[in-house]
Amino acid sequence: MRQTYSNSSFDPLTEDLLRYLERVHDVYLPRRLLDFAIDKEMQLAFQKTCERAVKGRNRVHSLHMGIGAPFTAMLAVRAGASRATICEKWPHLAAVYQTLIDTNGMVDTIRVINKTLSEMRLKEDFAFPPNLLILDSMGAGFSGNSFGAAIRFARKELLSPDAEIIPKGASLFAVPMELRTGLVCGFDLNAFNRYRWTPIYEEIRLDQQEYKPLADPFVCVEFDFLDPLIPEDKTFAVTPEHSGIWNATAWWYDLVLDEETVLATDPQSGTSSRRVQALQYLEKEVHVTNGEVFEIRVRHDGRHIRFEPESTHSDDSVISTVRLGPAVPHWHFPMIADETRNDKYEEAIVRAVRGVENPRALDIGTGTGLLAMMASRAGAAGVTACEMIPHMAKTAGEILETNRFGNKVHLVAKSSFDIEIPLDMKEKANILISETVDHSLLGEGFLAALQHAREFLLVDDPAIIPAGALVYASGVEIRTEDVRGFDFTPINLLRLNHYTCMDLNRVEHRRLTNESEVFRFDFYQRDFKPTQKVFELPVINDGKCNAIAFWYRLMLDKETFIDTGPDSGTIAWQQAVVFLDREVNIQNGDVLPIIGYYDQHMLGFSIDTMGCMLNGISMDSGDRPFWFKRLMEEETDFQSYTKEISERVRNAGEGAANQALKNIADNMDKLGFDPLIVSDFIIQIGYHLQ
Template sequence: RRTMASSDESSSSDDENEAVKPKRGLRSVLLQYMLYDAFVRPQPWHFAPLYDTDREKVWRDAVRSVCDAHPGAVYVVSCAGELPSVPIFAASAIRDSALSPSVVHVLEPRRPIASALRSVIGDNELEASVRVIPSSASVFRPNPKAAEGAFGSAARVLLVPGVEDISTIGRALEDVKDACEHLLTSDAAILPSRVSIRAVGVSVPAQTEVVRARVGVVSGFDLGAFNRFRGGSPVDLVRLRDVKHTAVTDETELTRVLLTSSEVRDKECLLDAVELELRATVDGELTAIALWTDCEMLDETLSGGIERKSRRQMLSFLPSPLSVSSGSVVKLRVSHDPSSGLEFSPVDVSPASADAKTVSMSVERWHFPMVNDERRNSVYDRAIRDATIGRRVIDIGGGTGLLAMMAARAGAAEVVTVERVADMAECAREVLASNSFADTVRVVHGSSLDLEPEALNFKDNAKAEIVLSEVLDDGLLGEGVIPTVAHARRNLAVPGARVIPAAAKVWAQVVHIPFQPEPLVRPAAAAGDVEGARWAGYDTMRPPQVKNYTSVRLDRVAHVALTEPFPVFGFDFDADLDDPSSTAEYCRETVLNATATREGIANAVVFWFTLTLNRGEDDAIADICTYPAMAERCGAKESSRCWNEAVQFVESVAVRSGETLSVKAAHGPTRVSFSDVRARREE
């Protein structure tokens, strides 16, 4: 955040500062890029509100009514939780309703997003009525000499989409205070006109969703030490409809804020709730408070609750679970942390110290669904029991040490688990000790790619007889399973060492995925339709990984399957060492054929994989499939939910039922990719 205003931020002009700027060094450029990537670049959820048509209708109707009653300049305060959509809704509603000309001012201090917004404004032919100001409500000042309704004049209407999002409401309310102080006329209207923060107490069990529910006993092992990575009172943003949970209290209002100039100016803190009372509706365990906002938009309410697909709710976990009985009242202390959100603790318990809230950011949250996936764990446990008795085992990417403990429990002669993240390696040692395996399993901190056999410290400097790993992302190769296994087999294991998993197969399906209020970053420019062209200017904002593939739960996304599933690449991780497939640089390209099963517009390839952990009598039957709906069709015994499906968008092409589609597929050591989907038609 800047501490001083530049000339273009403190005046009513959106022209860029033309002053000659000194050349920056490479370090400065790299630092700026890293900060942009970490704090500014939109993520998939930022795109979801663009395609929420119900939300757009509410905003357009409300803007039309309020601007008719308050003709003059309109200001929109940017929202950190989404890409700017409300300025387009507002300007188009004013234009389409033939209201008296009003300039829509957009306060957008994030310059890359401001630049993309200008492109969207141009694509929607709104240049004459929308001006982007690279500034914030705390810095920008209207021009006192500007005519009413002209560019730079004081606001008669203020639009604050940030209060819709529970994760940004704190910042948005501060923007409202700043705007009331500096931007608004005395009779200005604010939309939404009133905001209510709703709360309900819930019980959230351990599960395969990316949520930091408390971890306990997994596959017979106590993994409680892993809870250090939750933090004292973790706050997660989730779509509650996707998370396993049970409401254990009634729903109530935490606080309500009337957004008028007089009300806002009189309050020191707009999130001033001190205590929350909840009445239990069932006997059970209260583990978290779910929160969202309801926004009054004149005659309608925009709810950010469980039914709003484009919004996430805040899940604020209590420091410790509370047992509740039906009819009892729970009193909780409320605090607002600008960096995380609203936090809760029992009023009769002292607040946690700052040290207790410190959480290592080196351990990513997908570890929680992974260790909680009972199906994945049981399949690995079965394979480990069948292979490791009396053998020396190296477990690569060991994490909590779960698979290593399975090997030790199964009767392995020696077990070494290798973990490159220091905090996780330390956690593994604690987990091993709490399960009485500290003397049985050794933890080596580092990357297996950097190790020599001596580092494993097997008896008599022997090498491993079993190479065990689970370094598999949603697209199979993204965590480096090919180079990892290739290096281990050549450098850390005996010739002919057994590899678990032994093989994998990538499967794919050509689909059509329409624009929808989901965390999907579908390229808009290539869509070839009105809805796509409308937001094409934001294509430059897509996260870099989306250019490869994005992860989704396909059963939650509207889509049309245009082909049957088909196999793409098979991987034999235990192939002979002189086989090209056992090298760290293994690459292939191919063109696959699939028959279209219906007419439609093909614009994406969805893919997943099956795993064979141990070779058996029938290698055609896989042990596990990462797309549960396709497990039977892919010949897998089990399915797993800790992996998502991967989607890669391609250039749109019209297909007819019965046509043969060609799909170009390729893979390198760390990525599977698809391109050039074509329909082969007879001349």
């Protein structure tokens, strides 16, 4: 149920942000079910635990919370529970849960209540007190989901005195580490580390990161859910095994479901998208020396956990460090760390500089200034680097000065569309360098920037890096059907009409068609008009095609390219996936007709409905439940609403925004907000404000 804030004690900006965050949660949380549905190890662990909890007991009434609530509720009923109740605040998520219960024929024994836990009342909402509580809402950071408050309230107000709780407890493990950007291709990029900042925490897969653990993992917090949760403030003496700079702490946990089953989330625990670790950066870096003991202070209050040097003199009453800070989207870090990407760009840049007379380079979207410094080091007589984000431009300036390129690379803190000659550039460049390409190739507006530069900023026959791209596509099946004997096919609706990016090697899928080249871009071309074409993909496997996955070969020049496909090994890019608006039933030997289209800002695909009909290929009926139609309507309206909120924050200023964000963080448990959604929101606000 959505809350109203008109009579609250919050200021108007906080109220506006609360309403926005409520819509974010309601619209985007349902897709978390898709991640839940692929974690088979977790599903099996909960199945065994539920069966043991229900076995041999009479008249079990179970209460369920968390993204896995419909699954654990159905497990309990199948194991013998007489009733199960699901508590879910968010309307769209509650509607999806109800659909799953209906689909599996358990509507008479499982009830979904669209309330927060604190709104539930024993006499109103339960036939008799629940004697089994099952929670699946821990998240990577564990303590950010207010599980302690939920358990305390349930035990006091709702549960029977002899109620069993699953899980029973947890042990949190922490490791101090050095996770930084240093020398990249011989350039000092240390200034970029100021963007390693997290308002609450971030999810991370340590098995995909290059980092230096400074000490062995240690148990920092232990929870017993049968006892009242007490805030803790502890100091741990840690002996480092390596010298380095402590700038981050990662943590994970062992979740004790019962005496026989422990669910681990450590870096070696599996490849599930739910099995990730949490990460928090320090506000100030600390130098540590091998063998010399240093102290880590760990504080938690059931909502937040904070790691800091013991020497830090901070307000003991404040654990959350929520505030605006320097922010960039997190994909910048793996991009900068991608040695293959960096080396190949430099190869192409060196050839371009050596191949023209009096080389003058323009780097559009310079970011850290890395590619601009490469051009200068290769011998370009003049290099102009433009960056439209003010705080990124400032950081690039520091990096240029640190590497003694301050008087060799001219930095312009503007969009390339605003550059004027001779005000910002003495003369037109004869080399264009840019890496403003995303997972889908065109999502950062590269074609628009290129076309403008060709007309106003470049000579008639410039060298262009990248020189072109080949786009490849394949029809795939990424679906959920059976989950431990339950029919979860309704959640496939959550994939429809949706664009995302993913590492296909880590996602269970079936390739149904051959990989086919669908677009060939020549970036030396002067004009890029919106284009739409029909392609035919040869079908090699039977299945339900519900998505088109695509990737590309980025031709930096005639000799050097970067592949972004699933077998490329790149860490800077994943594969783009466009989920179709309808599922298509195809068989080996069919030809799947799809429509590919692009303009200066996007590239996408859809199904060729008429072509499918002519080829005798069937599609699903297109009938959709009411909740799904409402969800799609809200998603459609969301982009304009986001722009409206961003403008509201900009007008309010940084001080008012900081206070509003602190109000939200301090009340996350009462509001039922997810810490990762709030954290990402704060980073985005900071990114656009600075």
